[in-house]
Amino acid sequence: MTGPAILLLLAGLGAIAWVSARARAMRLQTAARASGRRDAVHSLPGYHGWYVALWTLVPAGIFLAVWANVAPGLVTESVLSSPAAQSLPADDFSRSAILGEARAIAVGAQAGAFNPLSQGLVEPYKDAIGKYGMAGATLAIVLAFAGGAYAFTRVRPDFRTRTRVERLVMATLLIASLLAIITTLGIVASLLWESFRFFSMVSPIDFLFGIKWSPQSAALGYGNDDAFGAVPLFWGTIFIGAIIAMIVAIPLGLMSAIYLTQYASPTVRKWMKPTLEMLAGVPTVVYGYFAALTIAPALRDFAVKIGIHGASSESALAAGLVMGVMIIPFVSSMADDSIAAVPQSMRDGSLAMGATTSETISRVLIPAALPGVVGGVLLAVSRAIGETMIVVMAAGLAANLTLNPFASVTTVTTQIVQLLTGDQEFDSAKTLAAFALGLVLFIVTLLLNIVALRVVKKYREAYE
């Protein structure tokens, strides 16, 4: 019996259980009420329906989930013990290739065999799959009936079904919220584990403080440990994400926020605010394409014209500029919030003393809102250094330690993408280096966020 058929059958059984249990509960409750024992009725009939349906479905479902993981092993075992399997080669690789092919033919995913040995195994495979499939299906249905029957006998007017069903609902909610912890743990565990393997090949000191990055030569076997010095990547990331992008984003974002909150008419504000927020909604791959296709060539031509050496068509400036534009809405919305949180009395006091609006803004509002603005900028930086597509498409691959914004630099995220695409072997330092870079990125963004949130929180408390 196939998987979907079993699931359909179980769903049908569940529906029948729900309907019949509900009908029985209704009948019993009407009878109980008619005999004058009103207080003997506890739960609504629907809850009885759910109770029996859940008892029908949940044990059988859990069994099927376990069975789906156990059965393939059992099938393989029984095939291996069949007479046709005695002629299999001893080495694991070709053996599993033959077994895989035989299984593919048996389930109909493949038409014919390349290896004559696997043809002989098709029949045992078909038999074993059929046998264990049938066994699993039978057991699941027996479990469903057993569970349903047990629950059905407990349907009584005074049975506290609602409590039991709600307990399951609560358990489901709790499990769902635990998924967030599991995901976080999964991220930390996978990054730590792969980084640990990387650092057993390359020393952490060399990785964090080395200034030469060329993983390709190390992978090809003529490199040395120096090839994994990540300082140029850290510099490139900071140069693009924390310097160039912020030089664009902080003035534009801050001034936009000031203009829109302090000067603009309500109509202008109503239209311009969503327009600026659209900048944050444009997919990063679009920004990357725009930077690579339009901005970067223009900047290179400009640099060549004014006579700068080493101008590259994959300049740090192109990626940084476009990234800065993407970040504008983050800075401006954080600045907006923190300026709005400055008490009105401070503003009124300044204006009453005769200060102009701009003097009030730059001498009173901004200093008062500064912690919030700084927090917003830190969040923006953490966002910028984790940004991938813009730098992959517009920044280069050359790991340079340079201050020239027209030269090519590379970033942590660019190198992660570069190292993990193409052929992957999970025991080479080249592939594992990506996880070490990911770990550094994860820790830095996390710290930036914690600091930023703390700064913002402290500042909010100051005015509350």
Next chain:
Amino acid sequence: MSATPTVPKRLPTDWKSDAMRKRIARRYAAERRFKLAGLLAVGLSAAFLAFLLFSMLGNGLRGFTRTEIAVQVDFPASPLLLDPNAITDQALANANLPMVTGAVVKKALGADAEEWVSPTAWTVLRDRIKADPRILGRIETIKLPASTAIDLAAKSQGSPDAEAAVNRLSKARLISTGFNWGFLTLSDGTDPTQVGIWGAFKGTLLTMLVTLALSFPVGVATAVYLEEYARKNWMTDVIEVSINNLAAVPSIIFGLLGLSIFLNVLHLPRSASLVGGMTLALMTMPVIVIAGRNAIKSVPPSIRDAALGVGASPVQVVFHHVLPLALPGILTGTIIGMARALGETAPLLMIGMRAFIATPPGGITDPATVLPVQIFLWSDEVSKGFVEKTSAAIIVLLVFLLAMNGLAIYLRNKFERRW
């Protein structure tokens, strides 16, 4: 006894004096400059957005059109050995149509014309013959798709040779521009005149379905638990901290997680929408949780109290009263989260969705690609014909994002209630 300090006598400020007038003028000028700087900042940001959109539109609209060359096909005289009464797929496959098409084009337009039509132009002939086998007995003028070189030249971006050919063709009124249906129905390919977004689009749909199916129930359940039931203890704190952190983790880290857990530990199929959807679901879930909590928080406590007062259980209060009232807010947050997932590229590159895939996926475990990744792949192509295809794909993606955000705004305006 201390003497009272003597205050030096101070004359009232003479606001009419020259020094004061100058000072006030200077301060007002600074005020105007400041205001102008603000206006400039807003203007620059908006101008950048406009520039971006217009440059995509300018490049991309051409990607939706294709150049066609009218070729007179003399079927009876062509070296085509087909029996009009027995047209089968097998017979058409054996008829060596690519060679025949080349010969036909040469005969109609001259010796060097074979290069002018797309390498896949023969499929047009095949489809015409299949649709109406009697065409084999006639002379017919058929519009064939032009090759990349001619296509670019007709859009005045080509090489001098191709420009000359286009001039000759347009003098003879043989060249025309038509809507490129192939762009919407085909998948990835190597020849820019014969690529389309259907494969990537279908992959996007499947991936988004998986993402929605996983992240929506889990996200809503988490939001309900944290907002309505969770007791204030260390576990709740850990859950909250994890969710806030997950919302701030760079997307590429989720890709690394997908690679090392879903692919290397669980051995799920590489490049599949299933794994892509699972990875994006982990990213989208915190967004839904945060939006859901805000929506649930905005439902007034009086509704809960009233429901509890008439005897509803805590679970009934939430599922019968609070959730239906919070649903518009939750849906808005979900759509915004899905829109973000729709534009996401980096984590999908990590799990191998950058492979060249020329057939649309049939299910969630088939190798697939998605629109943003397709854009990334095309942007890497050397052939100049891909520029307009990339921009056209970007237009499709942006239209989708705009539609989703529009839907979110509509839902918010229509169903939002203020208590």
